[in-house]
Amino acid sequence: GQQVMQIPQYQHVQEGEDFTTYCNSSTTLSNIQWYKQRPGGHPVFLIQLVKSGEVKKQKRLTFQFGEAKKNSSLHITATQTTDVGTYFCAGTSENQAGTALIFGKGTTLSVSS
């Protein structure tokens, strides 16, 4: 079945450093979504990417969808302590659009000031 892999599993950075998490799917995706889960909280939707090669920005966060629609990345510039949490990518296969999202294992980011 469809698998969504995410690396790294953990990342620790100093405040101000950049951070990137990568997501790879075993199948071509119809769309990919990114979520953030703060410690003790529930996942919160960040963004959806649909088009091949799409790039979207939210302040210090840059999201990218690969040309083949099988991979994606989230890059945070100049991390802050408020960026702490686990970032999940989630998607559905192109031939299963509209079905339940499959989540990657997530990347847990810790930031020290």
Next chain:
Amino acid sequence: GAVVSQHPSRVICKSGTSVKIECRSLDFQATTMFWYRQFPKQSLMLMATSNEGSKATYEQGVEKDKFLINHASLTLSTLTVTSAHPEDSSFYICSASRPSKEFSYNSPLHFGNGTRLTVT
């Protein structure tokens, strides 16, 4: 404010008993809700898709007789963990999509706050 409400947030039960978890969509009708299970520091594992007015669709390896799902109305889905055992202890979280023309394919998921189940 919250879009999806989940109750209870924490529950401790004895082995062999059953526990019911409720998931409500607060300001929209959800024909489909999703139930996930999350182990400590791990990802969200999709357990089942709850369909209003019909049987739930379970993921491979999830026992439908153990994890009973009922979606009797457009705003309420329940997950009942039957004959709970310590290995069922986990964080259970529901989600629903609020339909929106803004998004293609899958609308974003709104998650409940989750239920921490501890079986002693």
